[in-house]
Amino acid sequence: MxxxxxxxxxxxxxxxxxxxxxxxxxxxxxxxxxxxxxxxxxxxxxxxxxxxxxxxxxxxxxxxxxxxxxxxxxxxxxxxxxxxxxxxxxxxxEKLLHAGDARAQARVLERFTYFVTDVIVPNHAGFFLKLQGDAVAAKVLSDRSMAAIEDAERFASASTFIAGDAFSIADIAAVTIVSAVADELPWDRLPALSRWFSQVRTRPAFxxxxxxxxx
Ligand SMILES: N[C@@H](CCC(=O)N[C@@H](CS)C(=O)NCC(=O)O)C(=O)O
CATH class of the missing domain: 3.40.30.10 (Glutaredoxin)
Known part of the structure; x- marks a missing residue:
């Protein structure tokens, strides 16, 4: 079997x-x-x-x-x-990809891939370099990942969610990685992202x- x-x-x-x-x-x-x-x-x-x-x-x-x-x-x-x-x-x-509106859907994919490629990938690569004992290289990647999260302040400033005024898979990619590094972020400089983060973490699904x- x-x-x-x-x-x-x-x-x-x-x-x-x-x-x-x-x-x-x-x-x-x-x-x-x-x-x-x-x-x-x-x-x-x-x-x-x-x-x-x-x-x-x-x-x-x-x-x-x-x-x-x-x-x-x-x-x-x-x-x-x-x-x-x-x-x-x-x-x-319709709910998670903003399907039906080609531009809105493209924006969802843009922000989703932003978090995957510019935040999650360097975060994970840095984690493995740290385990290997290469603290300098690990910090380069970790810093890039953290800078990309900080730059996402502009997404949260422009709309309720990461890719517009409705929730999407971009928020799923974002909230899970931001949760992992939340203690290290300069929240006082990220008021919109802070508002978004608090809101998404209260969702029953999260x-x-x-x-x-x-x-
Ligand atoms: N890119 C993969 C990464 C999967 C991955 O590395 N998972 C970790 C746990 S979060 C794991 O299974 N680690 C065990 C290992 O590397 O052997 C994904 O996003 O699913």
């Missing part, structure tokens, strides 16, 4: 992960898109007996991994937290996603 055949299909989505920013980002997207999912806790650093099975789903051994069982005979496995965010967005396009991997 394959790994996918073991699921009971009682919930259309299964999200493997643990309490990390990448996994919370994926969970928040499912919550915002109102896609019913169950969580399967998986810690890549202590995978235990489930590792072989898990790597059949995700050969990298990393989390998160999403399984879409909504087409009973054609399950779909998706890795990469930001791909999961986009996939969830595609299930609720609250539920941060506790999705507890227990």
């Amino acid at each position: 394959s790994v996918l055949e073991e699921f009971d299909h009682s919930s259309p989505f299964v999200l493997y992960g643990m309490k990390t920013g990448n996994c919370i980002r994926a969970a928040m997207a499912l919550e915002e898109a109102e896609l019913p999912y169950v969580v399967r806790h998986y810690d890549p650093r202590a995978p235990g007996e489930g590792e072989v099975e898990y790597r059949r789903l995700n050969p990298t051994g990393k989390v998160p991994t999403l399984i879409d069982l909504s087409q009973r005979d054609d399950p779909f496995v998706l890795t990469q937290s930001n791909a999961i965010v986009l996939y969830a967005g595609s299930k609720a396009p 609250v539920r996603s941060t506790s999705a991997f507890d227990g």
Whole structure:
């Protein structure tokens, strides 16, 4: 029996992960898109007996991994937290992608990719360099990531949310990475971003996603 055949299909989505920013980002997207999912806790650093099975789903051994069982005979496995965010967005396009208005949707993708490429990527790369003991290179990347977050003050100054006056996947990418570095940001110089951050963190989807991997 394959790994996918073991699921009971009682919930259309299964999200493997643990309490990390990448996994919370994926969970928040499912919550915002109102896609019913169950969580399967998986810690890549202590995978235990489930590792072989898990790597059949995700050969990298990393989390998160999403399984879409909504087409009973054609399950779909998706890795990469930001791909999961986009996939969830595609299930609720008017709500999360501002679909129907080409310019508004392009703005969502612009701001989403801003946070992915200019904030999340250097943050993660800096984290791994620090683990390798290269503090100087780690700081270069961390500083770039933090500067990009500070520059997002102009997004929050111009509109209620990161990509306009309605919530979108850009806010999901942004709030999860800003939460991870919130203690290091100069909030007194970021009044609009501070207002946005407080607002998005009170969303039920954010609250539920941060506790999705507890227990
Ligand atoms: N780019 C991937 C990164 C996935 C990733 O590195 N996940 C971490 C946890 S947040 C992990 O599984 N680390 C274990 C490892 O690197 O072996 C994503 O966004 O999903």
